[in-house]
Amino acid sequence: MDASGRDQMSDILVWAELRDGRPSGVAFELLNKATDLAPAQGGTVSAVVIGPGDCRACAAEFIAHGAGRVFVVEDPRLALYQAEAFTKILCRLIAETRPGVVLMGATSIGADLAPAVAARIGTGLTAHCTDLHMEDIDGRRQLVMVVPGWRGNLMVKIVCPEKRPVMATVRPGVLEKGNPDPSRTGEIVSIPADIGEENFRARTLESVREPEEGGLEQAAIIVSGGFGFYEAGGVSLLERLARAIGGVTAGSRPACDAGWIPETRMIGQSGRTVSPGLFISIGTSGAPHYTTGFAKAALIVAIDKNPKAPIFDIADFGIAGDLRDIVPALAEVLESER
Amino acid sequence: MSLRILVCVKQVPDPEQFDRITLDPDTGSINRGGIPPVTNPADRHAVEEALRIREILGGSVTVLTMGPPQARKCLEDALAMGADRGVLLCDMAFAGADTLATAAVLAAGIRSAGEFDLVLCGNESVDGATGQVPAQLAETLGWPRVTHVRKIEVKAEENRALVEREIEGGFLRVDVTLPVVIAVVKRINRYRLPTIFGILEAGKKEIVEVGCATCENCGLAAGAMGLGGSPTRVVGVFQAPRKRRVEMIGGEPRDAARALVQKLREMGAL
Ligand SMILES: Cc1cc2nc3c(=O)[nH]c(=O)nc-3n(C[C@H](O)[C@H](O)[C@H](O)COP(=O)(O)OP(=O)(O)OC[C@H]3O[C@@H](n4cnc5c(N)ncnc54)[C@H](O)[C@@H]3O)c2cc1C
Numbered sequence: 001m002d003a004s005g006r007d008q009m010s011d012i013l014v015w016a017e018l019r020d021g022r023p024s025g026v027a028f029e030l031l032n033k034a035t036d037l038a039p040a041q042g043g044t045v046s047a048v049v050i051g052p053g054d055c056r057a058c059a060a061e062f063i064a065h066g067a068g069r070v071f072v073v074e075d076p077r078l079a080l081y082q083a084e085a086f087t088k089i090l091c092r093l094i095a096e097t098r099p100g101v102v103l104m105g106a107t108s109i110g111a112d113l114a115p116a117v118a119a120r121i122g123t124g125l126t127a128h129c130t131d132l133h134m135e136d137i138d139g140r141r142q143l144v145m146v147v148p149g150w151r152g153n154l155m156v157k158i159v160c161p162e163k164r165p166v167m168a169t170v171r172p173g174v175l176e177k178g179n180p181d182p183s184r185t186g187e188i189v190s191i192p193a194d195i196g197e198e199n200f201r202a203r204t205l206e207s208v209r210e211p212e213e214g215g216l217e218q219a220a221i222i223v224s225g226g227f228g229f230y231e232a233g234g235v236s237l238l239e240r241l242a243r244a245i246g247g248v249t250a251g252s253r254p255a256c257d258a259g260w261i262p263e264t265r266m267i268g269q270s271g272r273t274v275s276p277g278l279f280i281s282i283g284t285s286g287a288p289h290y291t292t293g294f295a296k297a298a299l300i301v302a303i304d305k306n307p308k309a310p311i312f313d314i315a316d317f318g319i320a321g322d323l324r325d326i327v328p329a330l331a332e333v334l335e336s337e338r
Numbered sequence: 339m340s341l342r343i344l345v346c347v348k349q350v351p352d353p354e355q356f357d358r359i360t361l362d363p364d365t366g367s368i369n370r371g372g373i374p375p376v377t378n379p380a381d382r383h384a385v386e387e388a389l390r391i392r393e394i395l396g397g398s399v400t401v402l403t404m405g406p407p408q409a410r411k412c413l414e415d416a417l418a419m420g421a422d423r424g425v426l427l428c429d430m431a432f433a434g435a436d437t438l439a440t441a442a443v444l445a446a447g448i449r450s451a452g453e454f455d456l457v458l459c460g461n462e463s464v465d466g467a468t469g470q471v472p473a474q475l476a477e478t479l480g481w482p483r484v485t486h487v488r489k490i491e492v493k494a495e496e497n498r499a500l501v502e503r504e505i506e507g508g509f510l511r512v513d514v515t516l517p518v519v520i521a522v523v524k525r526i527n528r529y530r531l532p533t534i535f536g537i538l539e540a541g542k543k544e545i546v547e548v549g550c551a552t553c554e555n556c557g558l559a560a561g562a563m564g565l566g567g568s569p570t571r572v573v574g575v576f577q578a579p580r581k582r583r584v585e586m587i588g589g590e591p592r593d594a595a596r597a598l599v600q601k602l603r604e605m606g607a608l
């Protein structure tokens with residue numbers, strides 16, 4: 001708390017990650033959340049974007065999404081993620097602007113950057129949050145960070161009572177994006193990178209894209225298979241259904257462990273979070289660690305031979321039956337309609 | 339050129355049995371259901387990677403854990419796989435640590451355990467599942483870090499390593515100088531299981547136990563450890579709310595399939 005007794009939690013800084021020069025979706029989700037939280041505390045929302053140049057167009061987008069101020073750090077050496085340079089830049093900005101809260105996306109990059117920043121400035125960090133809200137705890141307004149714990153159906157509330165800024169990484173795809181408002185105005189502040197050779201002990205040389213058929217994030221329909229396909233000897237039925245319905249395949253952990261589905265397409269707490277229009281889960285018991293990965297799907301269909309499987313608790317439509325019967329029947333119906 | 343490798347391993351409740359964990363709705367306390375402890379899965383891959391590097395370049399593999407006395411077991415398991423010696427950081431003062439306080443103690447423990455060229459971690463633990471400790475450990479040591487690593491090639495004579503670091507939709511190639519903290523994903527290798535011979539050999543290997551009383555010169559302030567050194571606090575646990583109400587579709591497979599497709603069309607999902 002500062003001298004006036006006001007908890008310095010009001011100003012929020014969002015690290016707006018770029019991928020291939022484009023803002024990652026989670027940046028907008030964080031800004032939307034920040035514009036929810038900050039004004040209620042009498043605070044401001046700022047974003048910081050780090051890139052090789054031409055970040056101003058993105059900055060305008062961040063303003064439309066609620067940032068009152070965008071710090072732009074441009075340096076040709078920062079086209080790729082450079083762990084130590086990014087850490088230094090963020091730590092310096094935080095020291096100079098003293099935000100009360102710093103939010104980052106829990107992407108594979110954010111999950112590397114945030115803990116290093118938190119350790120260097122000696123503050124608390126909560127990982128992979130699924131919700132943030134203000135709540136009176138121990139007699140004062142505090143930022144409560146909610147993370148799925150243990151089985152995933154237990155949600156754990158975490159606070160950072162003393163140290164500032166409070167830091168959190170938030171799972172992509174969990175918070176609402178909000179709508180951009182082009183009439184919003186904001187300030188764009190260029191700040192020098194101020195980095196040297198010593199900040200490149202770990203140097204990212206290149207970014208290699210690996211072909212991944214059917215992006216999960218963009219997919220309108222995802223059909224996801226689980227260990228239930230064991231009896232079917234693999235997921236070829238699932239692939240057939242995906243083709244018939246015009247969707248892409250994904251899987252639960254056991255399906256990926258068995259090698260039926262590539263690990264990059266694993267859904268859940270340790271995998272991907274998706275929010276398609278339709279998510280069909282087949283032969284999965286519905287462990288919270290798995291279901292947390294698609295809880296935001298508009299419509300969920302579950303197929304499982306165990307009518308008591310917990311997957312039915314989170315589905316909109318369910319069919320209790322053997323997938324070896326149901327899935328071919330479904331595929332046939334869809335194929336015949338083509 | 340031989341490499342001095344240290345691997346951080348953590349004991350966790352068996353993740354396969356997490357469904358035995360329940361919440362007492364009245365007291366809000368978690369019942370852990372007596373789940374047996376195991377070595378954190380990713381950490382076994384970290385031990386395996388250390389052994390592979392040692393096989394190529396020579397050197398030593400030290401395994402280190404911070405935990406209660408029974409965490410010795412995960413050191414023994416790593417020694418049985420082939421690691422050379424173990425370090426158990428064990429003191430009541432370490433209890434209740436969040437990731438920052440964990441990293442502080444691990445860093446102090448590593449410094450007191452000797453000099454190392456490479457510290458390997460699992461990318462994340464299944465119980466904390468934060469994945470924060472490796473980067474925070476690197477910061478505390480003042481070393482560079484690479485996390486989410488799926489391939490390591492150590493160029494010992496050049497004092498650096500070339501690694502592949504996973505990102506969404508691909509990977510980054512990173513060139514990093516030693517010493518470095520590297521956190522590995524499970525995909526990096528298949529780990530070996532201890533042989534009978536390995537288990538017998540492990541009994542002869544040294545496990546050093548280090549606590550505050552035996553390690554006065556680590557430079558770590560009492561306030562930086564355990565609960566007191568942890569900026570974050572858990573203030574509550576609750577059951578995730580349930581939002582949907584399922585409509586079950588019955589009948590013969592063909593009829594059920596037809597009915598489902600029709601409903602999905604009505605709702606505009608197809
Ligand atoms: C820390 C942690 C993180 C985790 N993260 C993830 C994660 O990100 N993603 C993930 O998926 N899991 C994750 N898990 C594992 C998760 O807890 C479950 O173990 C897993 O999701 C179960 O997968 P499943 O439903 O495919 O398999 P099972 O639980 O074995 O379920 C198989 C289902 O198939 C049904 N079935 C069997 N045969 C048929 C048939 N012929 N026809 C129809 N149905 C059939 C069965 O009735 C059963 O319901 C995590 C676990 C931990 C501890």
Ligand SMILES: Nc1ncnc2c1ncn2[C@@H]1O[C@H](COP(=O)(O)O)[C@@H](O)[C@H]1O
Nearest residue numbers: 346404459460462463466468469470471
């Ligand atoms: N108490 C501990 N003792 C030793 N290593 C640890 C400990 N906690 C975390 N680690 C290491 O840090 C990695 C990531 O842990 P976490 O950040 O908790 O997800 C683990 O896979 C271990 O390698």
